[in-house]
Amino acid sequence: MNxxxxxxxESFVPEIVLTVALLLVVLADISLxxxxxxVTFLVTAVGLLAALCFTVPLFGAGExxxxxNMVALDRMAVFFKGFLILASFLVLLxxxxxxxxxxxxxxxxxxxxxxxxxxxxxxxxxxxxxMLYLSLEMVSLTSYIMVGYLRHDRQSNEASLKYILxxxxxxxxxxxxxxxxxxLTGSTKMPAIREALASGGASGGNGMALxxxxxxxxxxxxxxxxxxPFHFWCPDVYxxxxxxxxxxxxxxxxxxxxxxxxxxFFSGMSDTTTSASQWSAFSAMNWxxxxxxxxxxTMTLGNIAALRQDNLKRLxxxxxxxxxxxxxxxAAVLSYEGVQAVLIYLITYxxxxxxxxxxxxxxxxxxxxxxxxxxxxLYRRSPFLAISMTIFLLSLMGIPPFAGFFGKLFVFAAAVNxxxxxxxxxxxxxxxxAVYYYARVIKAMIIEGGDEGAGFKLAGTSRALVWIMLLPxxxxxxxxxxxxxxxxxxxxxxxx
Amino acid sequence: xDPTTVAQVIFYFFAVLTVASAAIVVFxxxxxxxxxxxxxxxxxxxxxxxxLGADFLAATQLVIYVGGIxxxxxxxxxxxxxxxxxxxxxxxxxxxxxxxxxAAVLLTLTGVISxxxxxxxxxxxxxxxxxxxxxxxxxxxILPFEVxxxxxxxxxxxxxxxxxxxxx
Amino acid sequence: MIGLNHYxxxxxxxxxxxxxxxxxxxxxxxxxxGIELILNSANINLVAFSRYSVASLDGQIxxxxxxxxxxxxxxxxxxxxxxxxxxxxxxxxDQADTLKG
Numbered sequence: 087m088n089x090x091x092x093x094x095x096e097s098f099v100p101e102i103v104l105t106v107a108l109l110l111v112v113l114a115d116i117s118l119x120x121x122x123x124x125v126t127f128l129v130t131a132v133g134l135l136a137a138l139c140f141t142v143p144l145f146g147a148g149e150x151x152x153x154x155n156m157v158a159l160d161r162m163a164v165f166f167k168g169f170l171i172l173a174s175f176l177v178l179l180x181x182x183x184x185x186x187x188x189x190x191x192x193x194x195x196x197x198x199x200x201x202x203x204x205x206x207x208x209x210x211x212x213x214x215x216x217m218l219y220l221s222l223e224m225v226s227l228t229s230y231i232m233v234g235y236l237r238h239d240r241q242s243n244e245a246s247l248k249y250i251l252x253x254x255x256x257x258x259x260x261x262x263x264x265x266x267x268x269x270l271t272g273s274t275k276m277p278a279i280r281e282a283l284a285s286g287g288a289s290g291g292n293g294m295a296l297x298x299x300x301x302x303x304x305x306x307x308x309x310x311x312x313x314x315p316f317h318f319w320c321p322d323v324y325x326x327x328x329x330x331x332x333x334x335x336x337x338x339x340x341x342x343x344x345x346x347x348x349x350x351f352f353s354g355m356s357d358t359t360t361s362a363s364q365w366s367a368f369s370a371m372n373w374x375x376x377x378x379x380x381x382x383x384t385m386t387l388g389n390i391a392a393l394r395q396d397n398l399k400r401l402x403x404x405x406x407x408x409x410x411x412x413x414x415x416x417a418a419v420l421s422y423e424g425v426q427a428v429l430i431y432l433i434t435y436x437x438x439x440x441x442x443x444x445x446x447x448x449x450x451x452x453x454x455x456x457x458x459x460x461x462x463x464l465y466r467r468s469p470f471l472a473i474s475m476t477i478f479l480l481s482l483m484g485i486p487p488f489a490g491f492f493g494k495l496f497v498f499a500a501a502v503n504x505x506x507x508x509x510x511x512x513x514x515x516x517x518x519x520a521v522y523y524y525a526r527v528i529k530a531m532i533i534e535g536g537d538e539g540a541g542f543k544l545a546g547t548s549r550a551l552v553w554i555m556l557l558p559x560x561x562x563x564x565x566x567x568x569x570x571x572x573x574x575x576x577x578x579x580x581x582x
Numbered sequence: 583x584d585p586t587t588v589a590q591v592i593f594y595f596f597a598v599l600t601v602a603s604a605a606i607v608v609f610x611x612x613x614x615x616x617x618x619x620x621x622x623x624x625x626x627x628x629x630x631x632x633x634l635g636a637d638f639l640a641a642t643q644l645v646i647y648v649g650g651i652x653x654x655x656x657x658x659x660x661x662x663x664x665x666x667x668x669x670x671x672x673x674x675x676x677x678x679x680x681x682x683x684x685a686a687v688l689l690t691l692t693g694v695i696s697x698x699x700x701x702x703x704x705x706x707x708x709x710x711x712x713x714x715x716x717x718x719x720x721x722x723x724i725l726p727f728e729v730x731x732x733x734x735x736x737x738x739x740x741x742x743x744x745x746x747x748x749x750x
Numbered sequence: 751m752i753g754l755n756h757y758x759x760x761x762x763x764x765x766x767x768x769x770x771x772x773x774x775x776x777x778x779x780x781x782x783x784g785i786e787l788i789l790n791s792a793n794i795n796l797v798a799f800s801r802y803s804v805a806s807l808d809g810q811i812x813x814x815x816x817x818x819x820x821x822x823x824x825x826x827x828x829x830x831x832x833x834x835x836x837x838x839x840x841x842x843x844d845q846a847d848t849l850k851g
Contacts, residue, residue, distance in 0.1 A: 221729070227736070
C-alpha cells in the first residue's frame with residue numbers, strides 16, 4: 087500500500103468512523119431482532135458524535151489535497167464537515183419523536199442518514215470533478231430514498247418519484263457539462279481546469295463551449311441548492327416527505343451544495359493570481375453575473391410564491407428557496423468576504439430553520455395538521471411552542487437581535503463592499519416582502535383564537551430539542567465575535 | 583477494399599444504429615418497442631467503445647447496462663402493468679414544445695461542437711486497457727473506488743427497503 | 751477518417767433525444783429510459799475525449815464510475831416506481847398529482 091495513502095488516512099478519520107458506524111448499523115439491524123431500534127439509534131448517535139470529535143482537531147492542519155488530489159483538507163472543508171455532522175445529529179435526535187416516522191422501522195433510516203452524511207462530507211471537500219459527481223450522486227440517491235421512506239404513503243412516494251426523476255435529469259445534464267469541460271481543459275481536477283482556462287483554453291470559439299458547459303454544470307448545483315430554475319422539485323418534495331427528512335433536506339444537502347459550488351467556481355473557474363483576497367472570473371465566462379441573476383430570481387420567486395401558501399411545509403419550502411437566493415449573494419461576489427458571509431448565514435440558518443421544522447413536527451404530532459389555520463390559538467394550547475416558533479420566524483425574517491439578522495447583515499455587507507449596493511437593496515426589499523408570510527403564521531398562533539383544545543403535552547426530549555435550537559438563535563448576538571472569528575478563519579481553501 | 587473504408591462503414595453502421603434506436607426509444611408509442619430499442623442503443627454504444635479502443639469499458643457496458651439495467655427496466659415495464667394489458671401504449675404530453683426544446687438543444691450542441699477546438703494532447707494508442715485500469719483503481723482512483731462500494735451498499739439497502747412488502 | 755467530432759455528434763444526438771424523452775413521456779419507466787440515454791451520451795463524450803484529446807485513461811475511468819452510478823440510480827428509481835404501482839396501480843405521471851399546492 088502506498089505510504090501516501092496511509093498518511094492521508096490519518097486525516098480521513100471522520101469519514102472512516104461514519105463508514106464503520108454505517109456497517110455496524112446494517113449488521114445490528116439484521117442480527118438483533120429485539121434490540122435493534124435502540125441499538126441502531128445508539129450506534130448512529132455515537133458514530134456521528136465520534137466523527138464530530140475527530141473533525142475538530144483537523145481544523146489546524148494546513149491546506150492539502152488527499153488521495154491523489156481527489157479531496158481537499160482545508161479549513162473550509164473542516165468547517166463544513168463539522169456543520170454537516172452537527173446537522174445530521176440534530177435531525178437524528180428529532181426523527182424518533184415524529185409521529186410520521188413512528189409507524190415505520192427506523193433501522194434503515196439511520197443507515198441512510200449515515201450514508202448521506204458521508205456523501206456530504208465528501209461533496210464539501212471534493213476537488214476533482216469525478217469525486218464531485220460521485221459524492222453528489224451519493225447524497226442525492228440517499229435523499230431520494232429518505233424522502234420515500236414512508237413507502238405505503240402516497241404523498242411520500244410521489245415526492246420521491248418526482249425528486250428522483252428531476253434529480254437524475256439535473257445531475258445527468260451536469261455530467262454532460264463536466265464532460266465538455268473535460269474536453270476543453272483535458273483534466274477533471276479543479277486546479278488543472280483553472281490553469282487550462284487561464285492559459286487561453288477558453289479563447290475564441292471555445293467561449294461558447296465553456297458557456298454551455300458551465301450552464302449545464304450549474305443545473306446540478308442549482309438542483310442541489312434549489313435555486314431557480316432548478317427548484318421545481320422543492321415544494322412538492324418538501325411537502326410529501328416525512329417532516330424530519332424535509333428539515334434535513336432544507337439545511338444539510340443545501341449547505342453541501344453551496345460548499346461545492348463555491349469550491350468549483352472559486353478554485354476551478356477564477357483567476358486567483360490577481361490578488362490574494364479578491365479574485366475575478368475569467369473574462370471568457372462571466373459567471374458572477376450569472377450567479378447574481380440566479381440569486382435575484384431565486385429569492386424573488388421564493389418569497390412571492392410563499393405568500394400564497396397555507397401548508398406550513400410548502401411555505402417553509404419556498405422560504406428555504408428564498409434563503410438559498412440570499413446565500414447565493416455571498417457566493418456571487420467572488421471574494422473571501424463573500425465566503426465568510428455564506429458560512430455565517432449557514433450557521434444561523436441551521437438553527438432557525440431546523441427549529442421551525444421541529445415546531446412543525448411537534449404541532450403535527452398533536453394536531454395531525456400542517457395547515458396554518460390549525461395553528462390558530464396555539465398560544466393558548468402551548469405557549470412554549472408558540473413563542474419558540476415566533477422567535478424562529480422572526481429570525482428567519484432577519485429581525486435583530488436574533489441570529490438571522492446577522493446572516494443577512496453579512497451577506498448584504500459583502501455585496502455593498504463590492505460595489506453591488508443595488509444587489510443588496512434588492513435583497514433587503516425581498517426580506518421586507520418575506521415579513522408578510524412569516525408574520526401571518528405568528529399572527530395565527532398568538533393573536534387569533536382557535537378552537538379551544540387541550541393543552542399540548544410535550545415529551546421531554548422534544549422540549550429539549552427545541553431549546554437546543556432556540557439558544558443559538560437567541561444567544562448568537564452574545565457570541566458574535568467568536569462566530570465571526572471562526573468563520574473568518576474558515577474561508578481559506580485549497581487552491582492547488 | 584481498403585481497411586479504413588471498411589472501418590468507416592462499420593462505424594457509420596453502429597452510429598446510425600445507436601441514434602436510430604434512441605429515436606425509437608423516445609418516439610415509439612409502444613413501451614415494449616422502446617425497451618427493446620434501448621437494448622440496441624446500448625449495443626451500439628458498446629460497439630462505439632470498441633472503436634475508441636476501450637475494450638474493458640465495452641465489456642462492462644454490455645454486462646452492466648444490457649445484462650443489468652436493461653433487464654431491470656424490462657422487469658419494471660412488465661411488473662407495472664396488469665396481466666391483460668397486452669398493448670402497452672404510452673402517451674405523451676406536450677409533444678411539440680418538447681420537440682422544440684430538443685431541436686434547440688441539438689442545434690446548440692452541434693454548433694458548439696463544430697466550432698470548438700478541444701484540448702489536444704495527442705491520441706491515445708489503441709492498447710488493451712484492462713490492466714492499466716485495474717492499476718489506476720488501486721492508485722490514483724482508490725478513493726472513488728472505495729466510496730463507490732459504500733455508495734452501492736447504501737443504494738442496495740435503500741432500494742430493497744422501498745420495495746419490501748408490508749410485514750404481515 | 752473518423753475523428754473526435756463524429757463521436758461528439760453521436761453523443762449530442764443521444765443527449766437531445768434523452769432530454770426529449772424526459773420531457774414528453776408520461777410513463778415513468780419511459781422517462782427512466784430517457785435518463786439512461788443522457789448518461790450514455792456523457793459516457794461517449796468521456797471515452798472519445800480520452801482517446802482523441804487527453805491521451806490518457808482518465809475519461810474511461812470516469813465512464814466506469816458513471817456506469818456504476820447509473821446502475822444504482824436505475825435500481826432505486828425502479829424501486830420507487832414499483833412502490834408507486836403498488837399504491838396507485840399505475841405508473842402514469844398524470845397520477846402523480848396529489849402534492850399540488
